[in-house]
Amino acid sequence: MEIRVLGALDVRVCGISVVPSAPKPRQVLGLLALRADQVVSAGVLADELWSGRPPRSARTTVQTYVLQLRDLIDRALATAGTARGVSCAKDVLVTSPGGYMLNSGGGLTDLREFERLAGTGYRAMDGEDYPGAARLLGEALALWRGPAFADVPVGGQLAVEARRLEETRLCALDQRIEADLRLGRHRVLLAELTVLVDRYRTHESLHGQYMVALHRSGRRGEALEAYQRLRNTLVRELGMEPSVGLRRLQRSILLAGPERVSERGSERAAEREPAGVAVGAAAGPEAAARFSRAG
Known part of the structure; x- marks a missing residue:
């Protein structure tokens, strides 16, 4: 079985999609796919489908949706011509006391693979293995x-x-950019960061990394302009000033002359730049809060 939730829902049995077109059965499959190999109670499924206000017929309706999903799975097994060790749809979408479980059978789930790779990447950052972390x-x-x-x-x-998943993605993105900055890839990062700071207009960590990349690329004035744009957005939309950490970064760039920017790699640049300009590697998922309000 293949289960993908990081994007459009994609659940395949023997390589054949079993995602229904009807919205509510797809919603049931989405929650079961998210919690693959775990029992999801009928009550939880009902709360998801009816936003905490299920009708009296909720359990019967959930059972109907499960039967529709099993029908799709049976068709996939029949089309594939082999069950590959699975006798029927009930072995894939299992009924357990109080609920249902989508049995991955040890197959691919993109969420688990993401968590595995990201966790290994965070440990590489902890060990200052920046090429490994970036990869x-x-x-x-x-x-x-x-x-x-x-x-x-x-x-x-x-x-x-x-x-929650979007936050985990942003955390991994923050750390991957951090690793790339440590490897001196600031010029290559500029195009990506330009898009990101426009999309996440109040995300201080990404804006701080954008400022660092601009400064290291010899574009100190643009780095300061980027700070001012962020400050204007925060004041106008949220009624708050940038964090202490970001203000320190802005001041470091303001006081640093162009001669402090090295084109010979991030290590030599980091040695000459004041604290705050050379963004350091932070440990684990907490790095996303590097420019937090705590300063």
């Missing part, structure tokens, strides 16, 4: 094909999970 985190991010559950109607459960 591993890049592979983790490449598993994303768009927003999680991009084509699935989301209720309370999936909406929270989609936001």
